[in-house]
Amino acid sequence: MSIAQQDRTAVAPHGFEVSFASGLQRYSTQHGELELTSVFQPIFSLSHMRAVGYEGLLRAHDSLDRPVSPLDVFGQAARLGDVLQVDRLAQALHLENFKALGAETEWLFLNVHPGALTDPYHAAALLANLRRLDLPPRRIVLEVLEQRADDLERLAEAVREFRERGFLIALDDFGAGHSNVERIWQLNPDIVKLDRSLLAPGAIRPQGSSILPGLVALLHEAGKLVLVEGVETESEAHMALACDADFVQGFFFGRPSAATVDASASAALIGELTERNRHLTGTREKRDASRLAPYIRAFERAAERLSAGEPLDEVCWNFLSLDHAARCFLLDENGRQSERNVVLRADRAVQMSRFLPLSDAKGASWLRRPYFRSAMREPQRVQVTRPYLSINEATMCVTLSIATRVGDRLCVLCADIDWQGEMVESPNPSQV
CATH class of the missing domain: 3.20.20.450 (EAL domain)
Structure with missing residues (x-):
């Protein structure tokens, strides 16, 4: 020693x-x-x-x-x-x-x-x-x-x-x-x-x-x-x-x-991990965008027809015919739903029956929902939420929304998509 x-x-x-x-x-x-x-x-x-x-x-x-x-x-x-x-x-x-x-x-x-x-x-x-x-x-x-x-x-x-x-x-x-x-x-x-x-x-x-x-x-x-x-x-x-x-x-x-x-080895490890994560996130975002594209196109067409004066229960059929489309609904400028949900698929009946007290949303207020607030901030632009738990059937969904003129009123058209699997990436919940 x-x-x-x-x-x-x-x-x-x-x-x-x-x-x-x-x-x-x-x-x-x-x-x-x-x-x-x-x-x-x-x-x-x-x-x-x-x-x-x-x-x-x-x-x-x-x-x-x-x-x-x-x-x-x-x-x-x-x-x-x-x-x-x-x-x-x-x-x-x-x-x-x-x-x-x-x-x-x-x-x-x-x-x-x-x-x-x-x-x-x-x-x-x-x-x-x-x-x-x-x-x-x-x-x-x-x-x-x-x-x-x-x-x-x-x-x-x-x-x-x-x-x-x-x-x-x-x-x-x-x-x-x-x-x-x-x-x-x-x-x-x-x-x-x-x-x-x-x-x-x-x-x-x-x-x-x-x-x-x-x-x-x-x-x-x-x-x-x-x-x-x-x-x-x-x-x-x-x-x-x-x-x-x-x-x-x-x-x-x-x-x-x-x-x-070893500081340099640690920095290299985290740097490589971050880069791989960025690539994975980009790939997932592209996949989700591709997955959402047909729903957005059908939804935009529904909004155009609604703004032209066609009734809600007629403009939503093309959207609702898509595989995972769940429902359409219309809100006034205060976030209040004045009509029932428009639902097409009969196979939803069993799931909806389990949540029967929630099935009638006429008169409900969705003022607090991000899809309503973001649509009102940017009229005429389709908004897409990140996945969240729908109160309708307690399943994960993504909601599309757009604020548009219906006659002399500003309304928000909304549509839910059942969302199973990967999340739609969103950098900040306040942006959806």
């Missing part, structure tokens, strides 16, 4: 050992028969195309150097009533190793048990370690673990106090277990980490679209940054890009390691 290494070993925290491999300084410690140390998984900003943080992860080996799952480590600690002590030990290890990592501006994502935040002794130990290592709280993202909190009000107060000290707060595993919308309002995190179960096939609707875009949009409207974790395949990476997530984490982008990531 060199003199410099001896000097650094001398200042290691009590009970911690220092080792050197490939020029990296690494701290470890014993806990019972286990040796504990840290690795770090990078967290990337898709827009910045680089790592903006690292999550500290515990690694354990038994006396025969066999790996032991962190879940087993904490499970055993829970059985012995030792969870907070092990949690504090893991925090100290991650902080020491993160400091040795040499990251200059990136965040450290630090998993914390809710009890470690509300217990004054454990909170003081965390702050003391930061002062000793000269790490400002703004460099630390406290991940509130997905566990039941016995006193949620007390946890929320502790989170508020840590935020006031400069820490960032992340809500972990949103979409699984105890992490739900209520916790967002109560804990007010800066970052919400979406559980990887939302990337699984079960999170895809039968129509082929994911719930992720709407969920991410909801969290953004609530003022939260969104991190999609557990991204393991290119397909899942495209889902994260498509849903407008801010950050990503997972094996596809970077595995846990004792070292920082």
Whole structure:
């Protein structure tokens, strides 16, 4: 061991050992028969195309150097009533190793048990370690673990106090277990980490679209940054890009390691992924445009005939004869529907009968609907919505609309298309 290494070993925290491999300084410690140390998984900003943080992860080996799952480590600690002590030990290890990592501006994502935040002794130990290592709280993202909190009000107060000290707060595993919308309002995190179960096939609707875009949009409207974790395949990476997530984490982008990531390799990976996603999006947009073209042509002709004075129930037949055409309806300038829906296909009868209370839309107000608002903003121009859930039969549909003159009145002609499968791409819901 060199003199410099001896000097650094001398200042290691009590009970911690220092080792050197490939020029990296690494701290470890014993806990019972286990040796504990840290690795770090990078967290990337898709827009910045680089790592903006690292999550500290515990690694354990038994006396025969066999790996032991962190879940087993904490499970055993829970059985012995030792969870907070092990949690504090893991925090100290991650902080020491993160400091040795040499990251200059990136965040450290630090998993914390809710009890470690509300217990004054454990909170003081965390702050003391930061002062000793000269790490400002703004460099630390406290991940509130997905566990039941016995006193949620007390946890929320502790989170508020840590935020006031400069820490960032992340809500972990949103979409699984105890992490739900209520916790967002109560804990007010800066970052919400979406559980990887939302990337699984079960999170895809039968129509082929994911719930992720709407969920991410909801969290953004609530003022939260969104991190999609557990991204393991290119397909899942495209889902994260498509849903407008801010950050990503997972094996596809970077595995846990004792070292920082290769910045140039990461930028190249995200750049290539973004370019492929752009190509896929362009291809899908062209396919959707081709799919919609006959409906738009028939709809434009129906609007011309309606404006020329022909009755609604006669002008819509060409449109309704197309395979997935669902219905036509007419709104006044206030968004009120004055006549029943015009429906042609007899095979809709079974589906419509299940939603019989909704079948008569005469007198309904569609003033809030994007298809009405966009048509009124741009008269004489066909508007196309993104797919959404139709209230008529609880199925996904796309609505065409156009504001046109019918006699001396400005009306909005609308037509629904059953939409199964790929979404029509829309850059912003406010534009449809």
